[in-house]
Amino acid sequence: MIKVLNVTKKFEGLIAVDNVTMKIKDITLLVGPNGSGKSTLVNIITGLYKPDSGKILFFDKDITNLKPHERYKLGIVRTFQIPQPLKRMTVLENVLISSPHPGESFLKSMIKGAWRKYEEEIIEKAFKILKFLNLEDLWEYEAYKLSGGQLKLLELARALMCDAKVILLDEPISGVAPKLAKDIFEKIKEIKNKLGISFLIIEHRLDIAMNYADYVYAMFNGKIIAKGKPEEIIEDKNLIEIYIGE
Numbered sequence: 651m652i653k654v655l656n657v658t659k660k661f662e663g664l665i666a667v668d669n670v671t672m673k674i675k676d677i678t679l680l681v682g683p684n685g686s687g688k689s690t691l692v693n694i695i696t697g698l699y700k701p702d703s704g705k706i707l708f709f710d711k712d713i714t715n716l717k718p719h720e721r722y723k724l725g726i727v728r729t730f731q732i733p734q735p736l737k738r739m740t741v742l743e744n745v746l747i748s749s750p751h752p753g754e755s756f757l758k759s760m761i762k763g764a765w766r767k768y769e770e771e772i773i774e775k776a777f778k779i780l781k782f783l784n785l786e787d788l789w790e791y792e793a794y795k796l797s798g799g800q801l802k803l804l805e806l807a808r809a810l811m812c813d814a815k816v817i818l819l820d821e822p823i824s825g826v827a828p829k830l831a832k833d834i835f836e837k838i839k840e841i842k843n844k845l846g847i848s849f850l851i852i853e854h855r856l857d858i859a860m861n862y863a864d865y866v867y868a869m870f871n872g873k874i875i876a877k878g879k880p881e882e883i884i885e886d887k888n889l890i891e892i893y894i895g896e
């Protein structure tokens with residue numbers, strides 16, 4: 651899906667990402683201590699930062715020079731926390747406004763009736779997504795009334811609404827109670843299996859995340875210091891060292 655090839659990013663002398671190469675498909679987990687370069691890498695993948703060197707490929711097409719909105723249109727979607735103003739909107743409205751612009755069908759929508767049909771379709775799609783994520787009964791609630799975990803599900807709903815092919819999640823279960831955290835990962839796994847969407851997930855809660863990952867990369871000081879399947883990496887001495895010892 652996405653290939654990161656020898657990517658380096660410096661901030662005034664500090665090497666935040668140091669010659670990183672990785673493949674993102676299925677559920678790829680990115681772990682590492684604070685400041686190791688994880689979010690910077692995600693920002694490079696979504697196009698928010700330009701790397702100093704290296705390339706990003708999407709289905710083998712070089713997207714290194716594409717703007718963030720161009721990558722978004724290709725289906726590379728990152729979830730953001732729902733900002734305060736949107737929290738005053740309902741759950742359904744939050745999902746609806748994530749729907750892609752009608753684009754070409756916008757012209758068609760000038761023709762009487764077509765716009766209405768388009769509206770009906772996106773509302774139906776939004777409800778399908780809400781149902782899948784167990785948010786259906788909350789559709790009328792203003793988002794600020796949701797729990798932390800439900801808000802995380804709403805972020806996922808918004809990503810699904812815009813036809814993502816790869817979803818980048820920065821700490822999807824931070825601050826979420828264990829039961830709901832597991833439910834969120836179950837949903838992520840189901841989305842992967844049923845819709846073929848891939849994920850890059852940054853998460854500090856290894857106890858839960860490791861059970862759902864297909865592949866894991868560990869970063870430290872900008873470098874990938876360990877990689878492998880969960881059962882392999884959990885025994886990696888580099889990983890154990892950065893998490894437990896000096």
Ligand SMILES: Nc1ncnc2c1ncn2[C@@H]1O[C@H](COP(=O)(O)OP(=O)(O)OP(=O)(O)O)[C@@H](O)[C@H]1O
Pocket residue numbers: 661664666682683684685686687688689690691
């Ligand atoms: N815009 C920026 N300008 C300057 N330095 C930055 C910038 N963004 C990140 N850094 C630095 O780059 C390094 C990597 O930061 P990054 O946010 O990528 O880490 P992280 O792995 O996401 O950490 P955390 O787990 O705490 O979120 C840090 O030393 C940080 O201070």
Ligand SMILES: [Mg+2]
Pocket residue numbers: 688689690
């Ligand atoms: Mg970060």
